[in-house]
Amino acid sequence: MSVGGDVFYYREVPDEPVCGGVETLVHVDDDIAVVDKPHGLAVMPAGRYVRDTLLARMVRRLGVEDIVPLHRIDRDTAGLVMFSLRAATRDAYAALFRDRAIRKRYEAIAPALPGVAFPLVRESRIERGVPFHTMREVDGVANSHSRIDVVERSEGLWRYALEPVTGRKHQLRVHMAGLGAAIANDPLYGGVVTAEGASLALLAKRLAFDDPVGGRRRDFESSLSLSLSL
Structure with a gap:
């Protein structure tokens, strides 16, 4: 190895699960890459997932x-993830997320809420729950903010459009559960199970922003989709 070279260390994880899903490159240029992540693939090494990650x-x-992910989505969530490819422009793109200057739109399949008026804004205080890997809404000053609307209705299940303004862990999952419509196949928050082994019905569908380097409007959309007939 040459002097000044990078050394990558991966701890050994016995029987690390391997995700069978395949990622898709949506966009790549000198500064960023936008990737469609499949369900079940971790973005970064964590816990039992070290070698087979999107990174x-x-x-x-x-x-x-x-290469550095500019944000993360849950392992169980599919859809768009944006990476920085150059240190020189990294902070400019990271600022989009830090300053809430990027529009993130998710889609989810969850039970119908016919008695609720949409669109709505859900604001609440989210803190770590029990067990430790879950989150919960508690009394106190709100630290989470999501916009929620319905884009398609069917008997029993609806398709929701979710826009997180803040980025708390499991925010959309917690907010939907708090409304009484936990996302389908969400074992942590009581989502209805549509089939054995079915994936969490949550998709990071769209990223839109003004490019801080080139100045042009960027609007990326996932090629993946969720079906109401899960």
Whole structure:
């Protein structure tokens, strides 16, 4: 190894699960890559998931070692993830998320809420729950903010459009459960199970922003979709 080279260390994880889903490159340029992540693939190494992550796959696929995810979505959530490919412009893109200057739109399948008026804004205080890997809404000053609307209705299940203004862990899952419509196949928050082994019905569908480097309007949409007939 040459002097000044990078050293990557991965701890050993016995019987690490491997995700069978395949990621899709939506966009790549000198500064960023936007990727469609499948359900079940972690973005970054964590817990039982170390070698088979979206980050590791993108390092191999693009041949860029200085690659950093600009945000994260849950392992169980599918859809768009944006990566920085250059240190020189990284902070400019990271500021989009830090300053809430990027529009993130998710879709979810969840039980119908015919007695609720949409669109609505859900604001609440979210803190760590029990068990430790869950979150919960508690009394206190709100630290989470989501916009929620309905885009398609069917008998029993509806398709919801979810826009998180803030980015608390499990925010959309907690807010939907708090409304009485936990996202389908969400084991942590009581979502209705549509089929054995079915994926969480949550998709990061769209990222839209004004590019801080080129100035042009960017609008990326996932090619994945959720079906009401889960």
